[in-house]
Amino acid sequence: MIRHFFKLIWNKKRSNALLIVEILVAFLVLFGVMSLMAYNYQNYSRPLGFKYEQVWCLNIGWNQDTAQIGEKLKSIYQRIRSYPEVEIASRTNGNTPFANNQSNRNVKYNKVTIQGDIFSTDEQYAKALGIEIAEGRWYTRADKGAKHTPAVINQIAKEKMFGKDNPLGKIIQLEGDERWKIVGIVENFKQRGDYQPNAPVFFNLSDWDMSSVLVKVKPGVDANFEAKLMREIGNMQPDWVFELSYLKTLRKSMNQQTSIPSLIFSIVCGFFLLNVALGLFGVLTLNIAKRRSEIGLRRALGAPAPAITIHFVGEMLVIATLGVLIGLILAVQFPLLNVFDLEASVYLVGMLLATLTIYVLVTLCALYPSIQAARIQPATALHEE
Amino acid sequence: MLSNYIKIAWKVLLRNPFYTFITLFGISFTLLILLVLSAFLDHMFGSHYPEQQRFRTLYIPSITLRDSSRTSTMKGPMSYKFLKKNLSALGGIEAYGISSLFRTTNAYVGSKRIKMMVKYADSGFWRVTDFELLEGKLFNESDIDRGQHIAVITEKVRDEYFGPGESVVGKPIEFNGLKYRIVGMVKGSPVTHPYTYADIVLPYNSPKSEYESDSKNGAYIGIIRARSARDFPSIQREFEHLTQRGLKFPFEESGMKVAHLEAKALPFLTGFIYEFFQSESTEIFFTVVSLFMLLFMALPAINLINLNISRIIERSSEISIRKAFGAPSKTILWQFVIENVFVTSLGALIALVFAQIILSIFNSSGLIPYAVLSVNYTVFGIGLLLALVFGLMSGVVPAWRMSKLKPAEALKGA
Numbered sequence: 001m002i003r004h005f006f007k008l009i010w011n012k013k014r015s016n017a018l019l020i021v022e023i024l025v026a027f028l029v030l031f032g033v034m035s036l037m038a039y040n041y042q043n044y045s046r047p048l049g050f051k052y053e054q055v056w057c058l059n060i061g062w063n064q065d066t067a068q069i070g071e072k073l074k075s076i077y078q079r080i081r082s083y084p085e086v087e088i089a090s091r092t093n094g095n096t097p098f099a100n101n102q103s104n105r106n107v108k109y110n111k112v113t114i115q116g117d118i119f120s121t122d123e124q125y126a127k128a129l130g131i132e133i134a135e136g137r138w139y140t141r142a143d144k145g146a147k148h149t150p151a152v153i154n155q156i157a158k159e160k161m162f163g164k165d166n167p168l169g170k171i172i173q174l175e176g177d178e179r180w181k182i183v184g185i186v187e188n189f190k191q192r193g194d195y196q197p198n199a200p201v202f203f204n205l206s207d208w209d210m211s212s213v214l215v216k217v218k219p220g221v222d223a224n225f226e227a228k229l230m231r232e233i234g235n236m237q238p239d240w241v242f243e244l245s246y247l248k249t250l251r252k253s254m255n256q257q258t259s260i261p262s263l264i265f266s267i268v269c270g271f272f273l274l275n276v277a278l279g280l281f282g283v284l285t286l287n288i289a290k291r292r293s294e295i296g297l298r299r300a301l302g303a304p305a306p307a308i309t310i311h312f313v314g315e316m317l318v319i320a321t322l323g324v325l326i327g328l329i330l331a332v333q334f335p336l337l338n339v340f341d342l343e344a345s346v347y348l349v350g351m352l353l354a355t356l357t358i359y360v361l362v363t364l365c366a367l368y369p370s371i372q373a374a375r376i377q378p379a380t381a382l383h384e385e
Numbered sequence: 386m387l388s389n390y391i392k393i394a395w396k397v398l399l400r401n402p403f404y405t406f407i408t409l410f411g412i413s414f415t416l417l418i419l420l421v422l423s424a425f426l427d428h429m430f431g432s433h434y435p436e437q438q439r440f441r442t443l444y445i446p447s448i449t450l451r452d453s454s455r456t457s458t459m460k461g462p463m464s465y466k467f468l469k470k471n472l473s474a475l476g477g478i479e480a481y482g483i484s485s486l487f488r489t490t491n492a493y494v495g496s497k498r499i500k501m502m503v504k505y506a507d508s509g510f511w512r513v514t515d516f517e518l519l520e521g522k523l524f525n526e527s528d529i530d531r532g533q534h535i536a537v538i539t540e541k542v543r544d545e546y547f548g549p550g551e552s553v554v555g556k557p558i559e560f561n562g563l564k565y566r567i568v569g570m571v572k573g574s575p576v577t578h579p580y581t582y583a584d585i586v587l588p589y590n591s592p593k594s595e596y597e598s599d600s601k602n603g604a605y606i607g608i609i610r611a612r613s614a615r616d617f618p619s620i621q622r623e624f625e626h627l628t629q630r631g632l633k634f635p636f637e638e639s640g641m642k643v644a645h646l647e648a649k650a651l652p653f654l655t656g657f658i659y660e661f662f663q664s665e666s667t668e669i670f671f672t673v674v675s676l677f678m679l680l681f682m683a684l685p686a687i688n689l690i691n692l693n694i695s696r697i698i699e700r701s702s703e704i705s706i707r708k709a710f711g712a713p714s715k716t717i718l719w720q721f722v723i724e725n726v727f728v729t730s731l732g733a734l735i736a737l738v739f740a741q742i743i744l745s746i747f748n749s750s751g752l753i754p755y756a757v758l759s760v761n762y763t764v765f766g767i768g769l770l771l772a773l774v775f776g777l778m779s780g781v782v783p784a785w786r787m788s789k790l791k792p793a794e795a796l797k798g799a
Contacts, residue, residue, distance in 0.1 A: 015694065022687045029684065063595050227493035234562030241561070241593050243489050271414055272684055278407040279688035286695040 005318045016319055019283065023323030026276045027358050031331045033269045034357070035350030039342060040262055043195050049154070049188035050097065051130035052247035054087070056226075057096045058213040061241035069209045076233050080213060083229065085221045090124035091210040097129065097191050098250035107202060108173040109161045116157055117191060117199060120206035126152075126186075128214045136168045136184035139205045148181035150205050154189050157200035172202075180204055193254035214247075273361060280316075280365040288312065288373045295373055296381025305374035312370035313363060320362040324355055387723065394724040397700075398731075407692060412732030412776070413739065415685040416768045419678060420740035423764035426674070428577060428756060430654045435516045435574050435581050441614050442513065443621065443650040444580060445607035446660055453635060453644035462486055463648065464603030465589055465596040469507075471627045471648075472607055478620060479612050482509035485594065485604040487583045492546060492560040499545045501560065504583035505594040505604075513608040514574075514581050521554035521569035528568070529588040536565040537586045539573035541754060558585075563592060575756040580606060601638055601646065609650055617652065624650045682771060690779035697783040704784065709792040717788040718781065725780040726773060733769045 009016050060076065062069055073091075080089045095101040095117070103118045125131070126138040139150035148171055158167050167182045174180065180202070189203075190196040217225070226244065234242060288295070295308055331351050335344040398405045432439035445468065450459040465483060472481040484506035492499045511523040524535055536558060538546075543553050557564045565587065574581040589596045595604055611620055628648045635642040651659055658670050704717055737760065744758045 018687060018691050018694070022684070022691060025684045025687060063593060064598060222496055223493060223498040224496045226491075226498060227496075230491065230493070231562055238562060239593060241488070241490075244491060245489070268418060271418075275407075275411050275414060275685055275688055278410065279692055282404055282407050282692050283695045286692075286698065290698060 001314070002318065005315050008315060009318055009322075019280075019319050020323045020326070022276065022279070023320050023358060023362070024327050026273070026361075027324050027327035027354055028330065029269060029272060030354035030357055031327065031350050033265055034353040035334075035342075035346055036262060036265065038349035038353070039197075039346045040195055040258060042343075042346060043190075043197050046190070046198060047188050048190050048194060049131060049186060052097060052251055054216050054219065055097075055128065055247045056215040056217060057099070057245050057247055057250065058215060059094065059096070059243040059245075060211050060213070061243075062237070063239055063241065065237075065239060072237055073209055073211075076236055077213060079233060079236065080215060080229070083225070085217055085225045087216045087218050088124055088128045089216070090122055090128035090214045092119065092121040092125060092212050092214060093206070093208075094211050095119060095191065096212045096214060097247055098193055098254040099191075102192075105202075106175050107157075107161070107200075109170065112161050114157070114160050114200055116153075116202045117189075119189075119191070119201065119203045120208060120210065121203055122210070123205060125203065125214070128216045131186055131189070134185045134187050136182070138184055139203075143183070143205055144207070146181070148179045150183045151180035152184040152186060152203040153182055154186050154201040156198050157202060158185055160200055193251060193258070195255060195258035273357070277361055277365050280362065281369065284312070284316065284366055285369045285372075288369050291373075292376060292381045295376045296378045299376065299378035300382060308374040308376075309367075309370040312373055313366045316362050316366035316370075317359070320358055324358055328355070390720050390723040391727050393720070394727045397724070398728065401699075404692065404696060408689065408728060409732045409735060411685045411689050412729055412772050413735040415682055416733055416736035416765070416772060417739050417743070418681070419768045420736060420760055420765055421743055422678075423761045424740070424744055424758040427761045427764075428575075428758045430657065431761075433578075433757065434572070434755075435514045436578060436653075437515050438513075438610060439653050441611045441616075442653065443609040443611060443617065443624075444653055444656045445609070445624070445648055445650050446580075446656050447606070448601055448646065448648040450601060450638055450641065450643045451645040451647075452642050455645070457641060459602065459639070459641060461602055462604050462606050464598045464600055465594075465605045466599060467601050467603070467648075468605055468607045471624065471630075472609070474627050475609070475620065475624055477612075477616060477623075479610045480509055480512035481610070482511070482513035482608045483507045483589065483605050484510045484580070484586075484608070485589075486579065486606060488604075490560050492558065494546060499542070501542060501584040502582065503560075504586050505589045505591060505596070506586050507589050510586070510608070513610040516571040516574070516581075519570045519572060520552065521567070523569050523571070524588055529590060532590060534563060534565045534591060535568045535588060537569045537571060538567055539571055539584050541573050542584045543570055560585075561593060565591075573755045575753050577753060577756060580608060601643075607650070614652075621650050624648075682768075682775075686771075686775040686779075689775055693776075693779035694783050697780075697787060700784065701787060704787050705790070705792050708788065708790075714785070714788040718785050721781045721784040722777065725776045728780075729769070729772050729776040733765075733772065736768075737765065 058080070060073065062072070065072075077089065077091055080086060093103060095103045103120075104115050105118045106113050107116050119125070123138070123140050123143070126133065131138070133152075134155070136152075138152060143150040151172065153161075153167065161167070161172070162170070167185065170182050172180050172182065186201075186203075188198070189201045191201075230242060230244060234240075298308065298311075299305075328351060331347065331354075334340070335342075335347040427433075436442065445463070447460050448463045448467070451457070462485070468483045472483065475481065484504055487502035487504050490501055490503050492501060508523075508525045508529060516523070519540065521537075523537055528535060538553065538558065542558070543549070543551060546558060547553055547556065553567045553570050556567050558567055559565075565585075573584065576582050587594070589605075609620060609624075611617060625648075628646060632646060634646075635644045637643070649656075649659070651665070654667055654670070655665050658667060659665050662669070707717060708714075740760050744760065748757050
């Protein structure tokens with residue numbers, strides 16, 4: 001029967017070619033959008049790796065000041081810690097959670113070199129952000145002055161650099177011949193928000209002049225305290241610049257950088273599909289109107305009504321299959337040529353969802369006109385001849 | 386004759402509302418998306434408040450410093466002194482302005498926290514932009530020289546800090562631990578215009594502005610207003626020449642031995658592309674945008690062609706009867722051309738109305754404060770033209786082919 005469908009479609013290849021092209025283009029658009037969705041979902045479903053609810057982020061700029069920056073920063077930090085409203089405070093470099101700043105460096109172990117996000121922090125960082133340690137421990141004060149800088153890595157960094165080996169206690173090498181010793185492993189750390197792809201992360205204990213302070217405040221602390229805090233530390237260094245933001249707010253705007261474009265894409269794609277669905281529906285209705293006599297003849301020769309319905313839906317599905325097949329051949333090039341450096345599973349999910357959507361759409365569009373076709377009375381259809 | 390054809394087209398539209406809906410939906414929805422998208426691009430890159438004269442404005446967004454082997458690069462905004470030295474020597478321009486990029490700060494009113502963007506600027510900044518002054522005045526050279534703590538604010542700050550409708554001139558506003566006297570209030574700039582966006586503008590010699598820095602890197606960008614866009618090449622050449630003047634390579638800058646210095650004055654779009662893609666060619670940008678739009682139009686176009694080709698069968702009896710009564714092919718062709726133009730124009734009209742509605746909803750939604758998006762009629766024209774081409778190809782070609790048939794054959798087929 002399927003061979004019969006192909007013969008029928010081949011006989012009308014010119015008018016069917018356009019339908020195939022339409023399904024092909026629709027498939028490609030769907031493939032793109034579905035892959036994007038799958039990619040976003042995959043990233044979103046991994047845990048963030050830290051808690052942000054009660055945490056404020058203070059960025060400090062010292063402008064032209066060059067004298068004893070380290071000492072001044074330290075006294076500001078001590079002051080922040082001394083407030084009873086502050087539960088815990090941690091000093092870190094400018095690449096704070098949900099900030100647009102990034103710090104990347106190449107990290108080497110044996111012959112493997114990977115690029116990772118580097119977070120230079122103090123020993124309070126994990127506590128301030130509620131980071132859970134999977135293996136080993138977070139670095140402490142006692143690690144200061146050790147021969148190698150203590151470092152904590154995440155799971156993906158471990159997999160990429162050490163495979164199945166235990167990384168604890170291993171020494172990794174950074175550009176500029178720095179050496180770090182791994183003391184702990186965390187699961188995840190998505191600094192760039194919920195939609196950040198899984199990337200290697202390296203935390204290290206730093207004594208450098210760190211320009212940001214993460215302040216975890218006690219529940220119920222409001223802007224009154226914030227105003228007081230800003231006024232008092234502002235008075236400590238009148239020429240410096242202090243910027244305070246809430247991680248909660250930063251997370252929202254960071255996530256929107258991904259979610260809003262995705263939302264717009266899917267709305268546009270949805271309207272596209274509606275357009276295509278209506279078009280298919282219309283074309284099919286017209287095609288069936290043209291083939292009334294054929295249907296009448298088949299009915300007169302004893303074909304049952306469901307057979308007619310199945311016939312027209314089947315023909316449409318064969319056309320859809322041809323379009324989807326060409327689309328799949330094009331789509332499969334993305335994982336094969338590794339175009340965007342994404343995991344193959346993202347594309348596979350994209351292809352699967354796009355194929356499914358096309359089939360559902362085509363079946364739905366074909367069903368109603370085909371049922372209508374099955375209702376044609378052989379006598380009236382043949383009479384028109 | 387024309388009104389007759391349109392009457393027929395109208396009747397055909399009414400005869401089958403479902404197909405009419407599909408056809409019009411396809412045309413108008415596609416055009417609608419094109420219009421909204423181009424309105425956004427136009428808003429980003431066109432000449433709009435407060436940069437209405439962007440077409441004759443050059444921007445100096447960054448300086449690039451490289452070492453002799455070109456392995457390390459530093460790129461970013463410049464220092465005030467570097468810009469001042471080079472821009473003040475520049476001749477043949479209408480005005481220049483120097484301003485810092487915006488920086489976040491918070492002001493506190495009781496237990497309320499107000500987030501504000503602060504910008505430091507010289508008096509030239511007001512001459513290269515066209516801010517609408519709502520109250521008071523903008524600071525000029527002598528105000529800056531007096532070295533007082535003064536500020537120009539936007540309505541947004543007034544509404545949040547003082548309350549809507551309050552008079553603000555002469556009142557103090559406190560942030561960053563300092564008090565500033567407000568001298569003027571302007572209508573704000575949208576965040577999509579990064580070089581003019583700010584809630585508060587302070588004179589460049591205010592505290593914390595870093596204007597005294599002697600290094601090349603800094604927090605400032607330059608804006609040049611030319612007399613006309615024709616002067617761009619000569620200004621650009623002169624500016625590039627000035628930036629290289631009196632430099633002794635290599636020199637030290639933040640621990641780097643600088644052997645190459647590059648600072649360019651560029652039109653807005655070129656500058657934007659330069660910042661992101663390190664290339665000055667706007668052709669790539671336009672190619673990408675138009676390819677995307679063409680691809681986007683492909684699906685509805687195929688849909689339209691498909692439907693039109695299938696629907697011509699409905700009209701076969703009409704065509705053959707007209708032929709049998711002696712109408713030449715040409716007349717029939719014209720009838721279908723007019724009919725298609727009519728339907729497409731109807732779709733375009735619907736698109737235009739909906740685009741206006743969507744954009745005005747967007748403008749009043751406050752999603753991007755101060756952003757005023759409007760329909761770009763050039764894009765509307767191009768979109769309409771493309772829709773006509775597809776409509777004619779799909780609607781007229783099959784009709785024309787059918788009109789070539791012998792009337793007897795056509796009638797038999799019907």
